[in-house]
Amino acid sequence: MTKQTIVESFAELSHPDVLEEFDRASLEELVAKYETPFMVLDLSEVEYQYKSLKAALPGVKLFYALKSLSHPELVKRLKMLGSFFDLATIGEIDLVESLGIRGEQCIHTHPIKKDKEIKRSLEFGCNRMVVDNIEELKKFIPYAGQVELIIRVSFRSKQAVVDLSRKFGCALEELPLMTDMAKQHGIDVVGLSFHVGSQSLSPMTQANAIRSSAAAMKTMNSVNWKFLDIGGSFPVSYQEAVLPIDDFCIPIMEALSELPEGIEVFAEPGRFISGPAMIEVVSIVGKAKRSAKTWYYLDDGVYGGFSGQMFDHANYPLAPLKPFDATGEFLPSVLAGPTCDSIDVVAEDIELPEMEIGDILIGKRMGAYTIVSATEFNNYPKPKVVVVEDIFDPDTESL
Ligand SMILES: Cc1ncc(COP(=O)(O)O)c(C=O)c1O
Known part of the structure; x- marks a missing residue:
């Protein structure tokens, strides 16, 4: 994942229509109801x-x-x-x-x-x-x-x-x-x-x-x-x-x-x-400054729902659930998974707005070759799958 693509992806999603392809209120309801990490399968x-x-x-x-x-x-x-x-x-x-x-x-x-x-x-x-x-x-x-x-x-x-x-x-x-x-x-x-x-x-x-x-x-x-x-x-x-x-x-x-x-x-x-039918919802559970970068630790990573980054060579678009200022400051950051292995990094060399522990990130188009190849390394359970209807609006979905 290059710095440029993730920044573009965040910038694109920080448009006034943040997460425009989703019914945002439904997403927030799901976040209130289910503990992260979880995946949302929209039938x-x-x-x-x-x-x-x-x-x-x-x-x-x-x-x-x-x-x-x-x-x-x-x-x-x-x-x-x-x-x-x-x-x-x-x-x-x-x-x-x-x-x-x-x-x-x-x-x-x-x-x-x-x-x-x-x-x-x-x-x-x-x-x-x-x-x-x-x-x-x-x-x-x-x-x-x-x-x-x-x-x-x-x-x-x-x-x-x-x-x-x-x-x-x-x-x-x-x-x-x-x-x-x-x-x-x-x-x-x-x-x-x-x-x-x-x-x-x-x-x-x-x-x-x-x-x-x-x-x-x-x-x-x-x-x-x-x-x-x-x-x-x-x-x-x-x-x-x-x-x-x-x-x-x-x-x-x-x-x-x-x-x-x-x-x-x-x-x-x-x-x-x-592929486009499932998203993953993860939380930031830790934050540390290491050298000149901010490391954000997520509650799922490449041993779990993001396994497709290893096996399927996919780079999923990521977006924060809470709105942020696209014209604001972006900091050199790393998004890391929760396991003890150093390979468990979801995105490196990226620039992100300042985020806090507890903030939610959404991984998009994560239906194919993700949960099916997830492991339970470190005894972290695989993310659960919540099944819904009509949370994504197909008219705005880019295929
Ligand atoms: C024999 C076979 N058929 C179909 C598929 C599905 O391919 P895709 O996900 O690219 O549509 C695969 C993927 O590995 C395959 O091996």
Whole structure:
């Protein structure tokens, strides 16, 4: 987090419309009611994000990626909206099953699975699974006739904050070997998938991946292709603004129009749906002058709700709840988490207005890859999640 971005972010939020995207009175009510640290999950925002993406990708079936945030209330809301689900683990299967979601409404997209994970997915009724290598394909020989496999292809991307194709996906050149082997063993291969990386800052990697996948399907025309899964990657604005989702999806839709006739298209959005739907509310619990800086100690940090700063490379916009003078003095400061570890620093080399113990800070767009990767290091409990409706005003939310 650079000094400039945080100062800009504070300055932006110190506008007369401080926290303009929130219903401020509701936030204050929540602060009075719940002990910090806590997260606020706004289900109407989940709905808004889901519908925005659906509108930007007409005809594309959305499978929400549970890994980004698996709160049952969010899953229930998406189920109600007609969403499908992208699963990767037995734990995720157990969760969606307990919420009345059926296997046919899901795909299992983890490219590496234990046999017991394959069995559990089939027992649940989810028979569409992803493979990306020959050894994984061999695991399905005993299940020939019971599964529909999707082969994940790697398309590396410098435009994505998290380059997932580094770890998963085969080269396009490996496809014939895999489809031939599947055929020999009577295993149905029905689709291709890719994930160009999470928080992708340009839609062109995805558009190019669609075109390459379409070309591969046309060349390998003996395979009964039914699906193309274009993964997740749809970005949200953290400290930097990203393209509005309608604009982001235009080149993607153009590329999709070049697919062979009859191919159904899936996407696996996580971050775009969950990210903007949750904020974190923390308190300043300590303050110390160290060298020329003021250190503010918060009651949560990178071992907790801010874990995405470590694992997801995200820099969340932060704002004080109480109004402050944007033209006033800003002091060199550090925001630190509560644990005993020195890595537990949320923001360094920043300039902040003078704050006091007891002041509240709001971390925005903290729904994706935050609480799901939080730990209880030092026996600090994870922040609780409070579920609300309509605390953020979607009309002023920048996506
Ligand atoms: C297989 C798979 N699908 C979907 C997602 C969700 O991606 P995003 O949050 O970028 O939408 C991920 C993220 O890691 C993933 O690994």
